[in-house]
Amino acid sequence: xxxxxxxxxxxxxxxxxxxxxxxxxxxxxxxxxxxxxxxxxxxxxxxxxxxxxxxxxxxxxxxxxxxxxxxxxxxxxxxxxxxxxxxxxxxxxxxxxxxxxxxxxxxxxxxxxxx
Amino acid sequence: xxxxxxxxxxxxxxxxxxxxxxxxxxxxxxxxxxxxxxxxxxxxxxxxxxxxxxxxxxxxxxxxxxxxxxxxxxxxxxxxxxxxxxxxxxxxxxxxxxxxxxxxxxxxxxx
Numbered sequence: 001x002x003x004x005x006x007x008x009x010x011x012x013x014x015x016x017x018x019x020x021x022x023x024x025x026x027x028x029x030x031x032x033x034x035x036x037x038x039x040x041x042x043x044x045x046x047x048x049x050x051x052x053x054x055x056x057x058x059x060x061x062x063x064x065x066x067x068x069x070x071x072x073x074x075x076x077x078x079x080x081x082x083x084x085x086x087x088x089x090x091x092x093x094x095x096x097x098x099x100x101x102x103x104x105x106x107x108x109x110x111x112x113x114x115x
Numbered sequence: 116x117x118x119x120x121x122x123x124x125x126x127x128x129x130x131x132x133x134x135x136x137x138x139x140x141x142x143x144x145x146x147x148x149x150x151x152x153x154x155x156x157x158x159x160x161x162x163x164x165x166x167x168x169x170x171x172x173x174x175x176x177x178x179x180x181x182x183x184x185x186x187x188x189x190x191x192x193x194x195x196x197x198x199x200x201x202x203x204x205x206x207x208x209x210x211x212x213x214x215x216x217x218x219x220x221x222x223x224x225x226x
Binding site: 039043044045100101103106107108 | 119121147149151156157158159160161164204206208211212213214216217218219
């Protein structure tokens with residue numbers, strides 16, 4: 001049963017600290033998405049990778065957020081420095097191109113609370 | 116500017132009855148729409164989709180209707196079951212990988 005995994009599942013940190021979230025896409029999937037869920041905005045796309053190359057990060061606050069794929073089995077999302085308004089659930093999703101237009105498989109999410 | 120809107124944050128329905136979840140969009144370039152279901156502490160899972168060339172798509176108890184002129188889609192669940200209790204997100208795409216999601220509707224099916 002192939003699944004997207006995300007770590008940590010929960011993170012509580014203080015304002016100004018660095019936060020790193022990790023995602024392991026489903027083996028064989030070549031597209032990775034980072035989303036953020038907030039009550040007001042629903043699910044927002046932060047960044048999109050295809051074959052490990054970043055194709056779109058227009059949804060991300062550039063001054064503090066960064067997303068990378070060091071290898072095909074790991075995607076990271078970093079926030080430095082973190083702020084209380086970053087508190088949200090962050091989801092990673094993976095798929096195959098071009099099928100990921102129709103089907104994306106989501107991980108369980110990382111719940112971030114910045115105090 | 117919310118391009119995809121789910122105006123009902125919550126909905127309660129009796130078991131066995133029909134659940135109707137609504138979604139409105141503003142961008143006429145959207146040509147593909149999906150519904151995702153999300154249980155607590157889990158990621159969203161794909162439920163059903165519809166292309167703009169259709170006005171209805173059915174999968175078991177789930178049917179999605181698309182009204183392009185009204186820029187409106189709806190998800191019908193018949194009959195509703197307690198296991199359907201979840202948050203439902205609609206999403207729309209304009210020929211790219213980029214989906215715009217609504218804020219979700221929490222459905223509660225009462226036994």
